[in-house]
Amino acid sequence: MSTSIDFLLWVRGPGFDIALFIFVVGVLIRLLEVVILGRKPDYSEPRGAELGAGLLTLVTRTAPEGGSFKRSPFTVVGGYIWHIGFLVSLFLFVPHIELIDSVLGIRWPGIASNLVDAISAVTIVTLVAMLFSRLTHPVKRFLSGPEDYLTWLVTFLPMLTGYLAYHRMIDPYPLVLGLHILSVELLMVLFPFTKLMHAFTFIIARWYNGAMAGRRGVQS
Amino acid sequence: MSEATLERGMNAFREQMNAPVASFFSSCVNCGMCAEACLFYTETGDPKYTPIHKLEPLRRVWEQEYTLWGRLKSMLGLSEPVTNELLEEWETLIYDGCTLCGRCSMVCPVGNDISYMIRRAREGFVAAGYAPEGIKGASRRAVTIGSPMGVKFPALAAQIKHVEADSGLTIPVDVEGADYMALLSSMEIMNFPEYLEALAKIFKQAGVTWTISSEAFEATNSGIQIGSSDIARELVNRVVVAAEKLKVKYVISPECGHAYTAIRWEGPNLIGRPYEFKVVHILELLDELRSAGRLKTEGTEDDRLTFHDPCQIVRKGGVLEPPRNLLNMVATNFVDMNDSREMNWCCGGGGGVSANERAEELRIKAFKRKKTQLDELNVETLVTACANCRLIIEEGLEEYRMEMPVVGLTEMIAEHLVEDEK
Numbered sequence: 001m002s003t004s005i006d007f008l009l010w011v012r013g014p015g016f017d018i019a020l021f022i023f024v025v026g027v028l029i030r031l032l033e034v035v036i037l038g039r040k041p042d043y044s045e046p047r048g049a050e051l052g053a054g055l056l057t058l059v060t061r062t063a064p065e066g067g068s069f070k071r072s073p074f075t076v077v078g079g080y081i082w083h084i085g086f087l088v089s090l091f092l093f094v095p096h097i098e099l100i101d102s103v104l105g106i107r108w109p110g111i112a113s114n115l116v117d118a119i120s121a122v123t124i125v126t127l128v129a130m131l132f133s134r135l136t137h138p139v140k141r142f143l144s145g146p147e148d149y150l151t152w153l154v155t156f157l158p159m160l161t162g163y164l165a166y167h168r169m170i171d172p173y174p175l176v177l178g179l180h181i182l183s184v185e186l187l188m189v190l191f192p193f194t195k196l197m198h199a200f201t202f203i204i205a206r207w208y209n210g211a212m213a214g215r216r217g218v219q220s
Numbered sequence: 221m222s223e224a225t226l227e228r229g230m231n232a233f234r235e236q237m238n239a240p241v242a243s244f245f246s247s248c249v250n251c252g253m254c255a256e257a258c259l260f261y262t263e264t265g266d267p268k269y270t271p272i273h274k275l276e277p278l279r280r281v282w283e284q285e286y287t288l289w290g291r292l293k294s295m296l297g298l299s300e301p302v303t304n305e306l307l308e309e310w311e312t313l314i315y316d317g318c319t320l321c322g323r324c325s326m327v328c329p330v331g332n333d334i335s336y337m338i339r340r341a342r343e344g345f346v347a348a349g350y351a352p353e354g355i356k357g358a359s360r361r362a363v364t365i366g367s368p369m370g371v372k373f374p375a376l377a378a379q380i381k382h383v384e385a386d387s388g389l390t391i392p393v394d395v396e397g398a399d400y401m402a403l404l405s406s407m408e409i410m411n412f413p414e415y416l417e418a419l420a421k422i423f424k425q426a427g428v429t430w431t432i433s434s435e436a437f438e439a440t441n442s443g444i445q446i447g448s449s450d451i452a453r454e455l456v457n458r459v460v461v462a463a464e465k466l467k468v469k470y471v472i473s474p475e476c477g478h479a480y481t482a483i484r485w486e487g488p489n490l491i492g493r494p495y496e497f498k499v500v501h502i503l504e505l506l507d508e509l510r511s512a513g514r515l516k517t518e519g520t521e522d523d524r525l526t527f528h529d530p531c532q533i534v535r536k537g538g539v540l541e542p543p544r545n546l547l548n549m550v551a552t553n554f555v556d557m558n559d560s561r562e563m564n565w566c567c568g569g570g571g572g573v574s575a576n577e578r579a580e581e582l583r584i585k586a587f588k589r590k591k592t593q594l595d596e597l598n599v600e601t602l603v604t605a606c607a608n609c610r611l612i613i614e615e616g617l618e619e620y621r622m623e624m625p626v627v628g629l630t631e632m633i634a635e636h637l638v639e640d641e642k
């Protein structure tokens with residue numbers, strides 16, 4: 001018992017600090033690496049404004065283009081479900097909000113725990129299905145390398161351990177809670193070094209895409 | 221062209237690196253959705269034609285040299301370098317298996333503009349010596365002779381004489397101070413001289429002052445297709461010098477799609493300054509004349525017909541509505557394809573693919589996409605606005621034994637012009 005409490009104390013204390021440091025500094029470096037490259041001025045006469053078109057694409061790319069939805073329905077629907085489920089579990093579960101409040105001093109209302117529980121279960125199942133699709137869909141399988149499976153794993157583990165902790169399915173409780181926190185730390189540490197970075201860089205990517213097309217008079 | 225080496229290729233790749241490219245590579249999650257937007261994947265079912273996969277060499281350069289983690293990995297010898305073998309293997313993906321149509325860039329959920337990167341990646345391929353012979357030859361002819369098909373001014377002058385004799389119209393050459401300077405594509409000069417006649421007819425009716433330059437009449441730019449900015453710059457510069465010498469207000473890009481991209485969007489950046497004139501696409505100009513009431517037509521086409529959107533004019537050029545406005549002026553039974561405007565499917569021959577004999581078999585396969593679109597509609601006539609698309613589509617239709625006339629939009633308009641009473 002005492003060792004599991006020591007473990008919990010470590011992951012909540014120094015472990016978390018280390019992970020947070022790597023996450024924040026790493027993400028900042030990665031973003032900096034992108035933006036400092038800049039781009040050359042465009043001397044062609046614009047047909048439309050870049051700013052508005054870029055911002056619009058940032059929003060509209062969230063919905064799939066009609067034909068692509070028909071051609072990749074599973075990727076689209078599965079992608080929606082688990083992204084939303086993941087974000088709901090992360091940001092609307094009351095104990096998580098308490099934690100964020102204690103670190104950053106900001107809070108917002110959460111939703112009922114049993115609702116988060118149900119959403120988590122759906123998310124976990126969807127993530128497994130997404131993995132299955134990655135392993136079997138000819139294109140996804142062809143494109144995927146170790147990094148794709150690693151990022152899947154470190155996204156999946158916090159969901160799984162969170163679910164196990166909530167239902168106290170592993171004894172002693174401090175151990176499973178500690179494992180849950182550790183899995184989140186793993187996610188945070190790997191985040192800046194992998195394609196998990198898309199969670200930030202997609203904003204830049206969509207903006208450029210929309211802006212460059214908008215300049216030519218096309219809403220992309 | 222100076223000696224092509226891997227090192228020059230690597231330098232060219234590095235020159236292409238910028239914030240958009242870095243943000244795109246950082247964001248790709250290998251979801252595979254871009255494959256479904258690319259006709260080379262949909263018609264072959266081969267995952268190697270997935271758009272983002274075509275960029276593996278450029279991606280390696282980005283990861284290994286532009287990310288901290290990647291630099292660490294390559295220092296430890298953990299990453300796979302870009303080699304001659306890699307470029308050789310990828311050459312067919314990036315040239316034969318991509319028309320730079322830009323459709324993939326419209327669907328990527330994280331917003332990657334993949335075709336923008338493929339255009340840039342070609343700079344590295346050509347600098348390293350990995351580009352198809354067909355496009356290399358076209359580029360060489362464009363630089364030394366002045367046109368990718370080897371058409372010199374005397375050939376154009378002969379066509380001009382023919383057209384003038386046939387139609388009784390005059391085609392102005394080297395007229396200083398005209399409002400518009402028209403460019404042509406070699407394909408139009410040799411295969412579709414009707415285009416020239418159509419211009420003369422329309423401009424006479426609308427009272428447009430125009431000219432052709434004997435020094436720079438070729439609009440197509442094989443430098444853009446092969447991916448060599450040096451060649452592209454030289455070709456664009458000829459047009460700029462001629463237009464500024466003749467002091468025209470506008471340069472008219474012909475129907476040809478890549479010509480439009482070259483002169484309208486890439487040109488000013490290649491020469492590093494804005495032009496002293498504006499560039500209009502012929503369809504934009506015709507649509508302007510139409511809305512100003514200067515374009516008068518009579519009679520209608522009553523066939524069930526559809527319009528093939530040339531990628532570079534529509535999706536990548538922003539000329540979306542003018543062709544439809546013009547068609548509706550003369551056609552009573554115009555229907556759009558299921559995926560049209562900025563989501564249209566490429567004919568399979570853009571981006572230099574049509575000049576690349578090696579790619580022919582693949583291109584014919586990819587044409588099945590257009591065939592399917594046409595089969596769905598059950599139309600009698602296909603109208604388009606790019607001499608290259610037109611030739612590729614005619615070949616495709618023949619290959620699949622489909623009987624259907626393919627008509628250029630400008631000529632269709634010209635045929636319906638109200639004859640001026642003299």
Ligand code: SF4
Nearest residue numbers: 248249251252254328
């Ligand atoms: S659609 Fe975008 S994110 Fe998905 S594989 Fe293609 S480039 Fe990557």
Ligand code: SF4
Nearest residue numbers: 258318319321322324
């Ligand atoms: S630009 Fe067109 S042809 Fe090239 S990869 Fe994208 S969809 Fe395919």
